[in-house]
Amino acid sequence: MMQSRTARIRALAQHDVGEAQHVLAALLGDLFAMTPSNVRINVDKYSLNSLNGFFDSDGQAYFFKFHQEEREEGMTGEYYRAEILSRAGLPVDQPVHMSAQPGEQILVYRRRTDPRFSDVLFALDAEDDAGKRREAVRAERDLSARLLEVYLETLHPATVAEVSAEPIHRLFYERLIDADTRLSPGGRLADFYIGKPFVFPGVELDWDHFSRLKFVINGRLYTSSIGELFDAAAARLRPDRLADAGGVVAHGDAHNANVWYTQEAGRASLSFFDPAFAGSHIPTLLAEVKATFHNIFAHPFWLYDPAIATEAFRAQARLDGDLFHVDTDWDLSPVRRDLLDVKATALWRPLLLELKRRGMLPADWRAVLRSGLFLSPTLVMNLRAGARSHTPVSSLIAFSVAVMVGSEPDAGADRVTDFLDLIDPGSASGCA
Numbered sequence: 001m002m003q004s005r006t007a008r009i010r011a012l013a014q015h016d017v018g019e020a021q022h023v024l025a026a027l028l029g030d031l032f033a034m035t036p037s038n039v040r041i042n043v044d045k046y047s048l049n050s051l052n053g054f055f056d057s058d059g060q061a062y063f064f065k066f067h068q069e070e071r072e073e074g075m076t077g078e079y080y081r082a083e084i085l086s087r088a089g090l091p092v093d094q095p096v097h098m099s100a101q102p103g104e105q106i107l108v109y110r111r112r113t114d115p116r117f118s119d120v121l122f123a124l125d126a127e128d129d130a131g132k133r134r135e136a137v138r139a140e141r142d143l144s145a146r147l148l149e150v151y152l153e154t155l156h157p158a159t160v161a162e163v164s165a166e167p168i169h170r171l172f173y174e175r176l177i178d179a180d181t182r183l184s185p186g187g188r189l190a191d192f193y194i195g196k197p198f199v200f201p202g203v204e205l206d207w208d209h210f211s212r213l214k215f216v217i218n219g220r221l222y223t224s225s226i227g228e229l230f231d232a233a234a235a236r237l238r239p240d241r242l243a244d245a246g247g248v249v250a251h252g253d254a255h256n257a258n259v260w261y262t263q264e265a266g267r268a269s270l271s272f273f274d275p276a277f278a279g280s281h282i283p284t285l286l287a288e289v290k291a292t293f294h295n296i297f298a299h300p301f302w303l304y305d306p307a308i309a310t311e312a313f314r315a316q317a318r319l320d321g322d323l324f325h326v327d328t329d330w331d332l333s334p335v336r337r338d339l340l341d342v343k344a345t346a347l348w349r350p351l352l353l354e355l356k357r358r359g360m361l362p363a364d365w366r367a368v369l370r371s372g373l374f375l376s377p378t379l380v381m382n383l384r385a386g387a388r389s390h391t392p393v394s395s396l397i398a399f400s401v402a403v404m405v406g407s408e409p410d411a412g413a414d415r416v417t418d419f420l421d422l423i424d425p426g427s428a429s430g431c432a
Helices: 005-013 017-032 082-088 117-126 130-154 160-164 167-171 187-192 226-236 289-297 306-312 334-357 365-378 392-406 415-423
Strands: 037-041 050-057 060-067 097-101 104-110 197-200 203-206 214-217 247-250 259-264 267-272 279-283 315-320 323-328
Touching: 005 017, 005 050, 005 104, 017 037, 017 050, 017 097, 017 104, 082 130, 082 247, 117 130, 117 259, 117 334, 130 247, 130 259, 130 267, 130 334, 160 279, 167 279, 197 392, 203 315, 214 392, 226 365, 226 392, 289 334, 289 365, 289 392, 306 392, 315 392, 323 392, 334 415, 365 392, 365 415, 392 415
Parallel strands: 214 323
Antiparallel strands: 037 050, 050 060, 060 104, 097 104, 197 203, 247 279, 259 267, 315 323
16 A cells, blocks of 8 residues: 555654655645745654644744554544534634545644643643642643533444444554454554563563563552453454443543643633544543543653653562562652542543443443553553663553553552542442
8 A cells, every 4th residue: 555645754754854844845735725834843752643843834834733643544534523522612723724635634723832731741740830730730620621511411322333433443443453454463563562572671571471471560460461451452442342331522632742731811721632533423431541541641751751761760670480570669740640630530430420320331441441541552652662762661661550550450559440449430439
């Protein structure tokens, strides 16, 4: 299959930014009848599967962004349906130009000077400020309240065909399978990990060995291995199995690098952009999974800033038979702990309560959430040390966090079990 123009630009940007900018200028001019100049591709740690940047045209300043998935030309589903979010009443920045053609999915916005919420939170990870943290958390709570309203207003029984047609599956199931055979392991799972070496402080392993080990993180045993977690996700996150909790209108990929942080009249507010995976029938249990992981558990530092994480935290591994022991001092920062509480109490808990009230909550909802949370980091980028930007230390932290969110512990509680207990509509805390 011929490589798309966006795929070529993304590949060029890895080694020849100047040529990528030249090709991108031609594409923008072709698609939108513009005269692009001063095209600049950003070096952006959050753009793991996309490119963004700036350009000028006819005296106006613009911001562009596009998402480009490997082998996307053979995938189903329609990209970029910002009008769905706007009609539902969600705060979303509308592009002035948009192309949703396969392999040429690009959004062009008027350039803004607002920071992204991701940048605001990074600063708080690096140096906590109680006042700024309260303002950021309040903005998150306001957005969660509006999201909940939209989810409850749009929650509906959905057919397998409706759910299966949504592009959000490109973030989860499509990354597990071969595009031609539709079987797992394939896609990024095969590209990133199968048959590859894994290098950690104190231990080096091959995939066959590593994938079968049970993690013991800071003395706590987790019941599922990496291989078992991928297998469970491939079985349960199949699009034809995700209609059981109905569908909602959702952004689907609202990590905070896709969220503007605007301060007006002494109060901060949040608004979305880049709705590459927006839809009307997003599987309800997946709607907030990416935002929950990437805005909370991916921080501080380890996913997007591995070099900083390597300096800030320690992590050591050792083998004991079939047990993979990890000792690390990594933990959520204060602002991420606050955001997790907001996500639990202001959004997940009331949403699950409504699903239960309507008889639409699957018995295995925890497993669905865990599978989505597990795939969020493992297939968004290659977590192996040396494959991209990860070091042995950050890679060890990365796989440990992935196991923590994906697997139940053998006994006791951690931050993820506390979160799931808090949102459980059958528990005392969930019914509070």
